[in-house]
Amino acid sequence: MHKKFEKNRAVAPMNKTLAAMFLIAYGAAHAQTGAAAYPTKPVKLVVGFAAGGPTDVVARAFADHASKALGQPFIIDNKPGAGTIIAAQAVASAPADGYTLLFGATNHTMIPALYQGRVKFDAVKSFRPLCTVASSPTVLVVAPSLPVKTLADYQAKARAEPGRVTAGTAGVGSSGHFATEVFARAQSLQLNHVPYKGAAHVVTDLMGGQLDSSFATLGSVLPQIQSGKLRALAVGAPKRSALVPDVPTFAEAGGGNYAADVWYGVLAPAGLPEPVAQALERTAADFAKSESAADKLRGLGMDAESVCGNTFATRVVREAATYSQIAKALDLKAD
Missing domain, CATH: 3.40.190.150 (Bordetella uptake gene, domain 1)
Structure with missing residues (x-):
């Protein structure tokens, strides 16, 4: 009886060790299951x-x-x-x-x-x-009502009328804002920055003639360019975009080494x-x-x-x- 009791006592620590190992393994498996279940709600x-x-x-x-x-x-x-x-x-x-x-x-x-x-x-x-x-590359687009056909025309008009040519962006601090300012400073132009709360409103006012121009992402104005509702003057990329192959890069159009x-x-x-x-x-x-x-x-x-x-x-x-x-x-x- 005494020997059997001692034997059981010797086994007990081993059972505790196995139990601890089981809990660790279970916890790891449970964590993996929870991760694999992501997401469990919207x-x-x-x-x-x-x-x-x-x-x-x-x-x-x-x-x-x-x-x-x-x-x-x-x-x-x-x-x-x-x-x-x-x-x-x-x-x-x-x-x-x-x-x-x-x-x-x-x-x-x-x-x-x-x-x-x-x-x-x-x-x-x-x-x-x-x-x-x-x-998406940046592209300079102008309203059909603006009497310019090329980037050179745009720059000439902006220089002739400092601060009068409006340039709309999706907001202060937007990528279009930086793109506008960088180009304007590089070319010594004074553009009138008009911030909006999104690109969609910029496009609407461009087509309506309430806005002159915009340094916009190509994605935001591609349908309007293709339909002729907006005129693209230059694309801010190292090479022309296959989506608007007739639009020159800024470098080709005389806009310097500009890309965005x-x-x-x-x-x-x-x-x-x-x-x-x-x-x-x-x-x-x-x-x-x-x-x-x-x-x-x-x-x-x-x-x-x-x-x-x-x-x-x-x-x-x-x-x-x-x-x-x-x-x-x-x-x-x-x-």
Whole structure:
């Protein structure tokens, strides 16, 4: 009896060890199951522009793909205004659980340049860049009523009437704003910057003749260029776009070594769990690589582009620093 008792006592520690190992294994498996189950409810995709603009259109195409790929609705939440700060703030302050994401564009990296500590978040450190899904060059378009046919005509008119030629953008601090200012300073032009709350309103006023010109993303004005409702003078890319092959580059048109393009992509609050980040990156990359997305993006004047993870994060950091230098040199500040 005594020996049997001693034997049972010897086995007890082993049982505890096995139990502990089981709990660890169960916890790991449970965590993996939870990550694999993401998402288990609808995901909010916040857009810092009004509905109808290029960022919104691409966001909706991505949301449709992500909904099908991940089995839960990806719902667009438009929060326009304040140079996309309202949208960025909403995401920066949201839980880092993958259920509130930012669908942003290049202008996100311009926030540090224009607001310098006046916002409640860090445009770089408060976010985890996941993937870009598209890119688009900048194109200078003018209203049909403006009596110019070429970039040289446009520059001549702007010099003859300093401060009178209007140039609309999607807002103060938008990519179009930087593109406008950089070109104007390089060519010693005085343009009248007119900020809007989104690209769609710019296009409407251009066609209506209330606005003279815009340094716009090709995606936001391609249908109007193709239909003749707007006139494109030059495209800000190293080579001509296959979508508007008759439009010269700025270099070809006498605009110097000027180029500007815009990325569109998905960012999450900093601290996003790695399994969730990987699931979203895979989804975004698959979207950019799909034929349906490529066709959709070409129709919008964009190219599919998939830059993910650390590469995208490095790009965000580099752009933020570059735009801060440009803003300082040009003395650009948001109101």
